[in-house]
Amino acid sequence: xxFHVATVGEPTAPLIVLLHGAFGGWFDWREVMGxxxxxxxxxxxxxxxxxxxxxxxxxxxxxxxxxxDISDVIDSLSxxxxxxxxxxxxxxxxxxxxxxxxxxxKALVSVSASHPIEMNRVIAARFWQHTVPLTRxxxxxxxSRLAPDPVDLARxxxxxxxxxxxxxxxxxxxxxxxxxxxxxxxxxxPAMMRNARLEMAQLPPKWVFTRVEAPVLWISADNxxxxxxxxxxxxxxxxxxxQVTVPGTKNLPHIEDPETFTRxxxxxxxxxxxGR
Numbered sequence: 148x149x150f151h152v153a154t155v156g157e158p159t160a161p162l163i164v165l166l167h168g169a170f171g172g173w174f175d176w177r178e179v180m181g182x183x184x185x186x187x188x189x190x191x192x193x194x195x196x197x198x199x200x201x202x203x204x205x206x207x208x209x210x211x212x213x214x215x216d217i218s219d220v221i222d223s224l225s226x227x228x229x230x231x232x233x234x235x236x237x238x239x240x241x242x243x244x245x246x247x248x249x250x251x252x253k254a255l256v257s258v259s260a261s262h263p264i265e266m267n268r269v270i271a272a273r274f275w276q277h278t279v280p281l282t283r284x285x286x287x288x289x290x291s292r293l294a295p296d297p298v299d300l301a302r303x304x305x306x307x308x309x310x311x312x313x314x315x316x317x318x319x320x321x322x323x324x325x326x327x328x329x330x331x332x333x334x335x336x337p338a339m340m341r342n343a344r345l346e347m348a349q350l351p352p353k354w355v356f357t358r359v360e361a362p363v364l365w366i367s368a369d370n371x372x373x374x375x376x377x378x379x380x381x382x383x384x385x386x387x388x389x390q391v392t393v394p395g396t397k398n399l400p401h402i403e404d405p406e407t408f409t410r411x412x413x414x415x416x417x418x419x420x421x422g423r
Contacts (some may be wrong), residue, residue: 151200156184168235169343170304178405197338208341259398297336308398
């Protein structure tokens, strides 16, 4: 497998790997990459399997392959692991990677994301409060002849996962155009639909009870849904747990308010580095 990875920063600096969600791409992180590099990190934004200029095999899009992909990408970029930041389904991959390849993950930043087991448990307990991920999961499993146009899904995902004030900005239009163009790349549509399943993926039995030892920064909106998921995910961690919000944003704070998002991440990493 060959992966397209956009990088910035000194090659010898500590590595940060950025993982996008189902209907985005590496470009979702474009406004935070430079500031993170200026803070002293080497930053790598990955196009996941099937996206952008990364390879697009016809099969093998299950979670275990996605986790293996990112493990290999990290090994190719660093001898000492990486700080992994994942949004949405990229966050599901990051959680599973941290739990099962602990040597790869020095710290985990979960952006509006959950470990798949905890997502499934929360939805099973109160399914009526989680209609968005349920609908997304059902849509992602429809036969190709019945599935919506991936371009429409990419637009819908950006609209529903960002706060209303952001929709009135020129940056919303820019990201909408980027996502539209990315969804139209040959064979990316099927990859998007398969990636969208990772949020509620079934794990191999040996992965069901593994725990996260790395420090975790949890970034999400402050509402009932994310509070319930935060409680469950915090119980799966053995390392330090930090929970923050980015005011005025919804589920894509790195797109909606990249400056505050970057500050939250850098503050977290500075505290880790200083032992606080």
